[in-house]
Amino acid sequence: MKRELTCIICPIGCSLEVEIEDGVVKSVKGNTCIRGKKYAETECTAPMRTVTTTMKCDDGSVVPVKTDAPIPKEKMFELMEIVNNSVAHLPISVGDVIIENVFGCNIVATKNM
Amino acid sequence: MTDLVIVGSGPAGMSAAIAAYEAGIRDILILERDNRLGGILGQCIHNGFGLHRFGEELTGPEYAWRYEEKVRAMNIPFKLGTMVLDISEDKVITATNEEDGIFQIKAKAIILAMGCRERSKGALNIAGTRPAGIFSAGTAQKFVNIEGYMPGKNVVILGSGDIGLIMARRMTLEGAKVHAVCELMPYSGGLARNIEQCLNDFGIPLKLSHTVVEIHGKERLTGVTIAKVDENRRPIPETKEYITCDTLLLSVGLIPENELSKSAGVSLDRVTSGAIVDQDRQTNIEGIYACGNVLHVHDLVDYVSEEAEIAGKSAAAYIRGEKAESISVGIKTDGKIRYTVPQKITQNKDVNVYFRVSDVFRNVTVAVYKNGEKVFTKKRPKVAPGEMESVKLSCEIFSDCNELEFRLEQN
Numbered sequence: 001m002k003r004e005l006t007c008i009i010c011p012i013g014c015s016l017e018v019e020i021e022d023g024v025v026k027s028v029k030g031n032t033c034i035r036g037k038k039y040a041e042t043e044c045t046a047p048m049r050t051v052t053t054t055m056k057c058d059d060g061s062v063v064p065v066k067t068d069a070p071i072p073k074e075k076m077f078e079l080m081e082i083v084n085n086s087v088a089h090l091p092i093s094v095g096d097v098i099i100e101n102v103f104g105c106n107i108v109a110t111k112n113m
Numbered sequence: 114m115t116d117l118v119i120v121g122s123g124p125a126g127m128s129a130a131i132a133a134y135e136a137g138i139r140d141i142l143i144l145e146r147d148n149r150l151g152g153i154l155g156q157c158i159h160n161g162f163g164l165h166r167f168g169e170e171l172t173g174p175e176y177a178w179r180y181e182e183k184v185r186a187m188n189i190p191f192k193l194g195t196m197v198l199d200i201s202e203d204k205v206i207t208a209t210n211e212e213d214g215i216f217q218i219k220a221k222a223i224i225l226a227m228g229c230r231e232r233s234k235g236a237l238n239i240a241g242t243r244p245a246g247i248f249s250a251g252t253a254q255k256f257v258n259i260e261g262y263m264p265g266k267n268v269v270i271l272g273s274g275d276i277g278l279i280m281a282r283r284m285t286l287e288g289a290k291v292h293a294v295c296e297l298m299p300y301s302g303g304l305a306r307n308i309e310q311c312l313n314d315f316g317i318p319l320k321l322s323h324t325v326v327e328i329h330g331k332e333r334l335t336g337v338t339i340a341k342v343d344e345n346r347r348p349i350p351e352t353k354e355y356i357t358c359d360t361l362l363l364s365v366g367l368i369p370e371n372e373l374s375k376s377a378g379v380s381l382d383r384v385t386s387g388a389i390v391d392q393d394r395q396t397n398i399e400g401i402y403a404c405g406n407v408l409h410v411h412d413l414v415d416y417v418s419e420e421a422e423i424a425g426k427s428a429a430a431y432i433r434g435e436k437a438e439s440i441s442v443g444i445k446t447d448g449k450i451r452y453t454v455p456q457k458i459t460q461n462k463d464v465n466v467y468f469r470v471s472d473v474f475r476n477v478t479v480a481v482y483k484n485g486e487k488v489f490t491k492k493r494p495k496v497a498p499g500e501m502e503s504v505k506l507s508c509e510i511f512s513d514c515n516e517l518e519f520r521l522e523q524n
Binding site: 005006007008009010011013015049050051052053054056060061062064066073076077080084094110111112 | 260
């Protein structure tokens with residue numbers, strides 16, 4: 001089976017052509033770097049996404065946060081629910097872990113508050 | 114008298130300040146309208162910034178913080194909440210803030226780094242009523258990411274620029290339903306990766322060659338009528354379709370904010386709406402430089418920082434009174450290449466020339482002609498209006514000529 005993808009790793013956005021056999025990636029064409037090949041392989045087997053969002057702080061403001069590693073794509077909305085039901089405590093510095101170990105990653109702050 | 118005044122503290126302003134500082138200039142002042150440094154990056158909480166500069170994917174606030182940390186460590190002075198009202202041709206800046214009232218500063222050199230603003234609904238002439246619920250994508254982004262408010266629940270987005278795509282994902286993650294992204298052109302103005310991860314990931318339809326033809330609703334937006342457009346971008350009546358929605362986001366282009374540049378007598382390029390500059394990003398006024406989105410709208414902040422460093426370094430050299438032998442080479446384009454930055458070369462050194470194309474072209478060669486003779490070529494499998502291109506020209510090309518022509522040729 002052939003699958004066409006757009007690589008999302010960097011702004012170049014290479015068009016990838018992936019050959020899949022029995023759920024295993026046999027070949028990747030169109031990538032300009034090794035990261036594109038890796039992306040195609042995970043995208044066709046277990047797609048992952050980094051999520052960025054905001055979280056409520058205890059003074060009513062919001063702090064931007066991100067997952068410090070990509071999480072399974074199908075868990076994005078569950079992660080949003082966890083973040084939206086949590087409150088971050090001020091003061092916060094860039095890189096502070098706000099929630100530990102959600103779907104194999106940490107939620108970290110991306111701004112000083 | 115201040116050596117260097119920088120208007121704006123976004124990625125361009127901070128990067129220019131740091132470059133000037135590193136080139137030995139200490140008497141610097143940054144003027145910033147907002148109450149924090151960083152410019153628009155503060156609300157761009159998504160990742161994808163800094164891959165070129167830092168080799169890692171940062172969010173907007175993180176990218177800005179890398180520069181703010183340096184500005185603070187270098188003790189470069191800045192004034193927040195400060196609005197520049199006027200810049201005169203002899204480099205007197207009139208500004209105002211709560212603390213100082215209205216004040217004037219005379220500068221040896223000025224770097225314009227005011228960024229750009231979004232094209233508004235008024236520029237689009239959409240028929241219908243004028244209800245609440247219509248926002249520029251950037252305004253919605255500020256509401257959601259800075260203020261923590263959702264502007265609506267059922268959304269249509271007009272324009273497929275990157276901010277529109279990013280907001281489609283952002284609103285979806287926060288629980289809104291994005292019904293469609295309509296794009297007037299037959300191609301998207303956004304990056305391919307954003308169509309993939311912001312639309313396709315969530316099953317949001319991208320309707321190319323479509324536009325919003327009517328707005329409905331009295332107090333609040335109740336829906337929009339969209340239609341397909343023909344090759345002359347005129348709506349086809351029989352393709353009209355009504356979409357119920359409470360929010361319309363506009364992502365229909367960015368315009369460099371050059372009111373101050375005009376008052377200073379800076380000549381603007383009609384295509385970029387930014388200043389006409391040389392390889393140092395110096396405008397037609399000696400000692401006034403421009404960089405970042407006020408000069409031309411960039412796709413990637415990494416390139417903004419790079420350009421601002423050129424301006425900062427060059428301003429430092431100007432302040433120190435360094436003079437290089439000057440030449441005068443203009444750059445002409447063929448229309449398929451819409452514009453170049455810089456638009457002119459005034460010193461004999463290697464130069465990266467950035468440009469944008471007018472349409473999607475495949476298998477093309479960027480050719481540079483000097484006195485009718487082809488002196489440089491670069492092959493590209495695909496070029497698109499949404500993606501800035503560049504070529505590196507070595508200084509030999511500039512000898513014995515006063516004009517270069519950039520052409521896009523089919524292979």
